[in-house]
Amino acid sequence: MFQSNVRECYCALCRTPKKMTFTRHLSLIHYLQITLLTVVSTWLLFPLLEWKTAGSFFLYWAGFELTRKLLYRRELKCKVCGFDPTWYRRDVRVARKQVETFLKENPDSPLLRAKKTQTSSEMTH
């Protein structure tokens, strides 16, 4: 909500422009939120656990990091062809398989439609 740095980039496979709103790393706002959460939970649980709850900072931190990575990766994945650059870097075969299954599950994908019209026009010629 506080971030307005929307970045434009293109899918490496189908060249569809996509907007990236999430960054991979946490911002200062997130650290402030984590600190606030820690302070509140420490305050609430102080009669029970005293200062032990202060360690929950790391739990919240881990949770925030995980959510951010998930959001970032979900956004990174192309909505038109299902291409995932993270997997492409890790294992090309997995990335290719993901695109295949994505296209199988989404026959209405603009990418597939473009291909179909191409092949049908080739057939008529």
Ligand SMILES: [Zn+2]
């Ligand atoms: Zn794509």
